Amino acid sequence: MTAPEVGIGLIGSGFMGRCHANAFNSVAGLFDLPARPRCEMLADATDEIAAAGAKALGFARATSDWQSLVNDPKVDIVAITAPNVFHEAMALAAIAAGKTVYCEKPLSTTAASALKMTEAAEAAGVVTLVGFNFLRNPMIQLAREIIAEGELGEITGFRGRHAENYMCDPDAPHSFRTVPEGGGAVADIGSHIVSMARYLLGPIVATCAVSETIHKSRPVKAGSTEREPVVVDDMTHALLRFETGIVGSIEANWAATGRTMDLSFEVTGTKGAIAFSQERMNELLLTQGSGATAGFTRIEAGPNHPPYGRFCPAAGHHLGFNDLKVIEVAQLISAHMNGDRCGPDFREALEVQKTIEAMQDSSASQAWTSI
Amino acid sequence: MTAPEVGIGLIGSGFMGRCHANAFNSVAGLFDLPARPRCEMLADATDEIAAAGAKALGFARATSDWQSLVNDPKVDIVAITAPNVFHEAMALAAIAAGKTVYCEKPLSTTAASALKMTEAAEAAGVVTLVGFNFLRNPMIQLAREIIAEGELGEITGFRGRHAENYMCDPDAPHSFRTVPEGGGAVADIGSHIVSMARYLLGPIVATCAVSETIHKSRPVKAGSTEREPVVVDDMTHALLRFETGIVGSIEANWAATGRTMDLSFEVTGTKGAIAFSQERMNELLLTQGSGATAGFTRIEAGPNHPPYGRFCPAAGHHLGFNDLKVIEVAQLISAHMNGDRCGPDFREALEVQKTIEAMQDSSASQAWTSI
Amino acid sequence: MTAPEVGIGLIGSGFMGRCHANAFNSVAGLFDLPARPRCEMLADATDEIAAAGAKALGFARATSDWQSLVNDPKVDIVAITAPNVFHEAMALAAIAAGKTVYCEKPLSTTAASALKMTEAAEAAGVVTLVGFNFLRNPMIQLAREIIAEGELGEITGFRGRHAENYMCDPDAPHSFRTVPEGGGAVADIGSHIVSMARYLLGPIVATCAVSETIHKSRPVKAGSTEREPVVVDDMTHALLRFETGIVGSIEANWAATGRTMDLSFEVTGTKGAIAFSQERMNELLLTQGSGATAGFTRIEAGPNHPPYGRFCPAAGHHLGFNDLKVIEVAQLISAHMNGDRCGPDFREALEVQKTIEAMQDSSASQAWTSI
Amino acid sequence: MTAPEVGIGLIGSGFMGRCHANAFNSVAGLFDLPARPRCEMLADATDEIAAAGAKALGFARATSDWQSLVNDPKVDIVAITAPNVFHEAMALAAIAAGKTVYCEKPLSTTAASALKMTEAAEAAGVVTLVGFNFLRNPMIQLAREIIAEGELGEITGFRGRHAENYMCDPDAPHSFRTVPEGGGAVADIGSHIVSMARYLLGPIVATCAVSETIHKSRPVKAGSTEREPVVVDDMTHALLRFETGIVGSIEANWAATGRTMDLSFEVTGTKGAIAFSQERMNELLLTQGSGATAGFTRIEAGPNHPPYGRFCPAAGHHLGFNDLKVIEVAQLISAHMNGDRCGPDFREALEVQKTIEAMQDSSASQAWTSI
Incomplete structure (x- = not known):
């Protein structure tokens, strides 16, 4: 039997984007997971940046339109590493599309915005995770x-x-x-x-x-x-x-x-x-x-x-910083498959x-x- | 020419009293001082305790009456290591007798009491020092x-x-x-x-x-x-x-x-x-x-x-805790001789x-x- | 223009094999390399172990016959993580096939054996690297x-x-x-x-x-x-x-x-x-x-x-132990492409x-x- | 009853001499000893150096003739801090006079010389101690x-x-x-x-x-x-x-x-x-x-x-270096009184x-x- 795959859509290919990609690329070789991540699509500000990022980080497709990524049927988990001001819009769209949402910290720019995102996610029943990765040590x-x-x-x-x-x-x-x-x-x-x-x-x-x-x-x-x-x-x-x-x-x-x-x-x-x-550490x-x-x-x-x-x-x-992100991603994938809270x-x-x-x-x- | 001596009157022979005595006994061998301390009199709660303390700590005379110590003409510096509640009375008496006063911290039980002591010392123009010895490191x-x-x-x-x-x-x-x-x-x-x-x-x-x-x-x-x-x-x-x-x-x-x-x-x-x-340290x-x-x-x-x-x-x-007290006492004796503030x-x-x-x-x- | 690929053949899927695989999977996302590794084939003691390892570690093919791996035309670099007693035979075969050889330490069980391997590699002019990864810190x-x-x-x-x-x-x-x-x-x-x-x-x-x-x-x-x-x-x-x-x-x-x-x-x-x-570290x-x-x-x-x-x-x-292996593999791939010594x-x-x-x-x- | 006193004769007033003197001056206030040290005589190279040292370090008498110190009836313990080349002659004289000998390390310049000193001390049955003070921590x-x-x-x-x-x-x-x-x-x-x-x-x-x-x-x-x-x-x-x-x-x-x-x-x-x-420490x-x-x-x-x-x-x-010497001296005095080996x-x-x-x-x- 073949383990199922989960499609990853990554928004952002800067420092944190690379850190996420590294974790998605490594995690299956290190953890026994209920599914293995498939790096499906990467979105960034322009087509050029996105294409270069996808190539470097091993994603199959690239786009400058994060909304198409969020709504892509082959994307199961949306990983948001864009600047904070975009978190709310991206997360709400991903929640609306029923996706598991993995968002970098801070969740948003205000508690009011964070509350809106939280209530939307809970109403939709989607799995969410915020990247406080130091807790994973x-x-x-x-x-x-x-x-x-x-x-x-x-x-x-x-x-x-x-x-x-x-x-x-x-x-x-x-x-x-x-x-x-x-x-x-x-x-x-x-x-x-x-x-x-x-x-x-x-x-x-x-x-x-x-x-x-x-x-x-x-x-x-x-x-x-x-x-x-x-x-x-x-x-x-x-x-x-x-x-x-x-x-x-x-x-x-x-x-x-x-x-x-x-x-x-x-x-x-x-x-x-x-x-x-x-x-x-x-x-x-x-x-x-x-x-x-x-x-x-x-x-x-x-x-x-x-x-x-x-x-x-x-x-x-010794573990390093990037290893903490791998642990986080392992827990994300388990939670996605099982529907659990994961931290x-x-x-x-x-x-x-x-x-x-x-x-x-x-x-x-x-x-x-x-x- | 012989270096002058300063007579030390020590009140209290508990932990801090012993720490003071050790410093007075050691300081002349370690520092070049304008005067050398002479361990003149030790006061404690009873004659017996005082006599035993004087013997162990190398003081010439002992008394259970701290007021006689404070007023003794051969005592130049009064060192107070008695419980805090006695600091005010002892220090005021020593100030009244024109003595240099070396008092353990805290200076007194209230800021009001400490203010009274401070104003008395400043009015009398006597040298004072409080034992915040960690600063001497x-x-x-x-x-x-x-x-x-x-x-x-x-x-x-x-x-x-x-x-x-x-x-x-x-x-x-x-x-x-x-x-x-x-x-x-x-x-x-x-x-x-x-x-x-x-x-x-x-x-x-x-x-x-x-x-x-x-x-x-x-x-x-x-x-x-x-x-x-x-x-x-x-x-x-x-x-x-x-x-x-x-x-x-x-x-x-x-x-x-x-x-x-x-x-x-x-x-x-x-x-x-x-x-x-x-x-x-x-x-x-x-x-x-x-x-x-x-x-x-x-x-x-x-x-x-x-x-x-x-x-x-x-x-x-490496220096140890007791050495800090020796440094404090060296500065006390210099200040006593020169009339300076010393910390x-x-x-x-x-x-x-x-x-x-x-x-x-x-x-x-x-x-x-x-x- | 597309960066060229180098085919990796990995022998062994134990601790060190997994460590190698993790490095090959991560390195392209972290380093700008002249070529990207393609995890081509994994060999282990039995077909079952090899197949499971290949799946977990992201290798395209599996075999229980390390010699077929060494001679496979799509394998450019042979990574040896098998027990020490096998290093000589595997490395000599890989050298004979003109492959770059990446071998775990110790190189062999005796200096005489290591000398034979070294002379063979130098005669053939292949790139070699031994995994003293602590040096990569x-x-x-x-x-x-x-x-x-x-x-x-x-x-x-x-x-x-x-x-x-x-x-x-x-x-x-x-x-x-x-x-x-x-x-x-x-x-x-x-x-x-x-x-x-x-x-x-x-x-x-x-x-x-x-x-x-x-x-x-x-x-x-x-x-x-x-x-x-x-x-x-x-x-x-x-x-x-x-x-x-x-x-x-x-x-x-x-x-x-x-x-x-x-x-x-x-x-x-x-x-x-x-x-x-x-x-x-x-x-x-x-x-x-x-x-x-x-x-x-x-x-x-x-x-x-x-x-x-x-x-x-x-x-x-902070970097961790596995990151040192990524650095090693980055240098291996550069050396493979450029024909340099790399440590x-x-x-x-x-x-x-x-x-x-x-x-x-x-x-x-x-x-x-x-x- | 008054505790007995032991007369200390110190040879040398350099760094180690001062360290010894400080220990002899402090030890009675810190330890319960069977006898208290009395700083009796200090010897150094000239009368002037010896007199200055005696005054600074609290010794009653001074001499430029270490042999008179060694033979003085009021000296019970001879402390040797002179240069190593003099250790043998000084120790042998002190042993001959039946004194307890406290000698800085190294005991002498050769093992042959140290053997002579050891055999003399053991034959005479005197207490000896060598200043390996780090052991006292x-x-x-x-x-x-x-x-x-x-x-x-x-x-x-x-x-x-x-x-x-x-x-x-x-x-x-x-x-x-x-x-x-x-x-x-x-x-x-x-x-x-x-x-x-x-x-x-x-x-x-x-x-x-x-x-x-x-x-x-x-x-x-x-x-x-x-x-x-x-x-x-x-x-x-x-x-x-x-x-x-x-x-x-x-x-x-x-x-x-x-x-x-x-x-x-x-x-x-x-x-x-x-x-x-x-x-x-x-x-x-x-x-x-x-x-x-x-x-x-x-x-x-x-x-x-x-x-x-x-x-x-x-x-x-925290203790400091000089405190280790105080411990050493406390053990010396006990050994002197009891006739024990003391380290x-x-x-x-x-x-x-x-x-x-x-x-x-x-x-x-x-x-x-x-x-």
């Missing part, structure tokens, strides 16, 4: 299990951060991220640590945040001498209150000199604690107990931490977006804000 | 110089923490720290990270904090089955606004499972960043520049970082205390609070 | 450039290690690795640190080694109560003398409790030093200069370190094998041995 | 206990190093260390890692070493343009065979650019492993067991690790010296050498 899965199984005792605190340095340069130009619809650092990377906090510890119900625009103006485009003011944040610090009653704090910072991917957290409980940074630190030999243990990723073993049969060989769907991404907007509101009003 | 001195000399560019952010685990156990009993006058975790160890933040970046003008009492009751004393409610915090997260306009955040947590001394910070600037944790991390070989450099304490060379002529030999005096300790009280007020009112 | 490329450009001054010393824990268990059974032809730890993983040392610092001309068999017997197969003696080493320590005159040492150890992939080294020069461990430590801010800098992999940017446009996203070819693998055999001889004779 | 004590109690299972391997950078500069002048009697890097710092290896794992019975003189000549004195050849090593790598049958290796290197105190080791056993570096890494949460645990020094609690009642406060006595230091000489012989003969 086997070490994060281990962290979640350690917490869920009570290995840390009762959870008492959370401290998190997502700090990178890609906007440190005051002459880095405006982009879709620095306009109000982009939402600034708190939306762009703050969403990762918020999704992580929710994944580990559940809903956040209130926040008090303070945001700062470090570089007050930026060139209108790369190399330009014309500058325009920046109205979004470069850095936000926020206090959090979780539904469980736990309090904590996070920082989002895209002008954090020296930090390339400090998506990090420490979760403290009455019996233990865990710590993690994406800067060392194949390690989780765990401490439990007391006594002369207690301390933080550096757990290294290995076959004991599924689905690491899909990539390598021995510990110490951060549109509803979850909406909740993240509401949390981010509450932080923005809180910073503006200088007061605690409920979510 | 050569690595902290290096950090401060790096910032002051603009090596990090313009400072853009601060993230700090003081986390320990000594109150993790829900059956750890009440103590002077857990009563309202003790002030809880934010006062006990939060004061260290606040004094550090001020030392590096200047005054804090506003804060918004959230405090949590993790263990709601504790035994009235060790081993007792009788429990009383805890009204102070075990953990506080606080947003900060500095006078310079920088924003940031800190955490104070004495129930941080797995952490023994995570007095840590990261200071970010437009051109570089530094990171430090007291868990590795002989190291400072520094990053500057970009390019293929940029990254955080682990600077190890050595003779390049005064006064490290006083302890050892070669790098890599965190009563005025500075008062400002720390006001910042802590603002955090407590903010948590109670759930609103930003000015300092 | 962008951080290793950086290390090599730092050394070659004199950034460390004159090189004065080398200290290396490859330590893993996969044979710690005394009840881990015999395998092709534990028989004399397997060569033990020094051959299996010692070859990695030897190839690394040669890649960074050039030929090794003499060695003095001491080997130890920690577990004197092992079960004949998994779960068996019958045990047979072990004659190969579990651990070897070796002194080295390089052609340049530098001396140093290495350890190979496959019973290193707690170590999963400590393929590590420190290279010291008169002006600087570098340190690396595969346990943190996305980091290189570099120190240069002296003074108050000198120390080891943690360089994190990023687009400054080609070909990292092929995988991700931003630093901090560790058969000649280089022969030199590694001779060095390993000299270590084995040295341990047996308890004397320095020339290579 | 509570983390090393913990390491030794872990090994002795079988926590690592059967020991299978050892890998050690002592690397510093203080002779990196090719213009660092000749000193007592670089002449043949000094013994070079292998004697100066190799002795530390040899003493550590012996302390943890017992006697070493054979070695094969290779030494290298990196800088072939050095100025005859600081700033001189006249240079003389260097005949001692800058770096030695050595294979080891322990009496227990374990094999391993060490490196001694005083020209290790970037390393300030990498006195480090990894001890591997069938059930666990430990790793340590003096660069992080308050930490010991320990791994045991396997499974999803196994890994190296970072144990931080604290009151669980005697005699840490003598210095501080809480973990995380590395002359006999043990002799064994270290014989091991070092075997390494030197082995490097010269290029052959394995028995000890």
